[in-house]
Amino acid sequence: MAPSDGPGLQDGGLTTGEVARRLGVAPTTVRSWDRRYGLGPRVRSRGRHRRWTAADLARLERMCALTTTGLPPSEAARLAREQAAPDTRQARAGHPGVRGGPRPGDVRQECRGLARAAVRLDPGALDELLATVLAERGLVAAWTEVIMPTLQAVGRKWDAADERYTEVEHFLSWHVVGALRRSAPPAPSGRPDATTLLACVPGENHTLPLEVLAAALVERGMPIRMFGAALPAEALTEAVRRTGPAAVGLWAQSRTTASAPLARHIAAVEWGVRGSRRRPVVLTLGPGWAGQTVPGLPHPSGLAEALTALRPVVGASG
Known part of the structure; x- marks a missing residue:
């Protein structure tokens, strides 16, 4: 990570921003704990920038752990200051960004x-x-x-x-x-026939991985239509007929929601004028399909694989 690369580490510690990322707090919180509770770096360097050592970081981690239990910040800070810090060598080995530990990031x-x-x-x-x-x-x-x-x-x-x-x-x-x-950048419009339709199968409410795929497609200039959680089979069929997508991604988190007959049905949906009808390429997405055999339908194992499978089907608008 750029903020913690360079001479700062060689001079003996982490920046406030790097400490904040390791603790899972905002940098303003770290500075506030320094001002209010005296949990700042024990050794101050010249200039305006703080440098935090392994022992400083261990003390702040103790503060975080105590506040998570419900203790007021002032009491958590008092206990963090009073309790002995872990052995410096162990702390140094366990915290990236401190000299002798793994790389920051x-x-x-x-x-x-x-x-x-x-x-x-x-x-x-x-x-x-x-x-x-x-x-x-x-x-x-x-x-x-x-x-x-x-x-x-x-x-x-x-x-x-x-x-x-x-x-x-x-x-x-x-x-x-x-x-x-x-x-994500603004969603591209693209050609109607180059759209990917994304939906969870009926009964499936785990939408997060599908949101990730949608964002990745938009980032690559590929237009999408997202229908979210538990789209009924009839609505899914109608959406495919109305939009004529190049590809359809059906997400199933659980084996109880994955339906091979539904996937085959969507893959057989046709649209367009007589003599030049088209069908979508259907991708079965998610761990729910692992126990389902749907011959001829791609089943990417992850996000990168799904993007690779969709690129030649949908392409990119720019």
């Missing part, structure tokens, strides 16, 4: 920052972190390397905590959708 730290912001239900920090990772990594890498693993980690916490993290998963998903839409 380590995906594990970015995932941890997103997860912490989500657990605290902190909208400002979460939006800032998502915007940063999308801008610096690009949509496909941000999704596959950072955002999706974070969602999976939160989901595992949910399973282990008897659904106590349900609100965290929903909160994170909603903010991911918002970040995708803010980062």
Whole structure:
């Protein structure tokens, strides 16, 4: 990541922005904790820029952990100051960006920052972190390397905590959708016959991966029509007939919602004048199709594979 590359690290620490990303908070929050509670760098460098060491970072992590339990910030700060910091060598090895550790921008730290912001239900920090990772990594890498693993980690916490993290998963998903839409360029109009129609199959409400694909297609100049969650079969058929898309992406998260007969039916829908009728290319998307055999219909295994399969069918407008 550019903000933490260069001489600053060699001089012995992280910038405030880099610390904020690792903690999953806004940089203004880090500065506020310094002013209000005395949790700033123990060693100040000359000039205006703070440099945070591994011990400083460990103390702030303790502050984050305590506030997550519901303690008031002032009490959490007092305990963070009083409790002994972890062994400096261990902390140094565990925090990218500190001399001797992995390179800054380590995906594990970015995932941890997103997860912490989500657990605290902190909208400002979460939006800032998502915007940063999308801008610096690009949509496909941000999704596959950072955002999706974070969602999976939160989901595992949910399973282990008897659904106590349900609100965290929903909160994170909603903010991911918002970040995708803010980062995407205006949707291209394109040719009507070069559109990709995207929809979840009937009974399927997991729309987030389809939102990611929609944003990636728009980013590449490929026009889309998004119909979202649980589109009834009759409505799906009518939408295909009315719009005449080049491709249809059907998302199924669960095997109970994936329907091979529906996919074959949509692939057989025709439109156009007699003698030159057309049919869409239907892609079965999502893990729900893993147990369904639909001969002749592509089943991309991930986001990059879906984009590769759609490009020769839909092309790009620019």
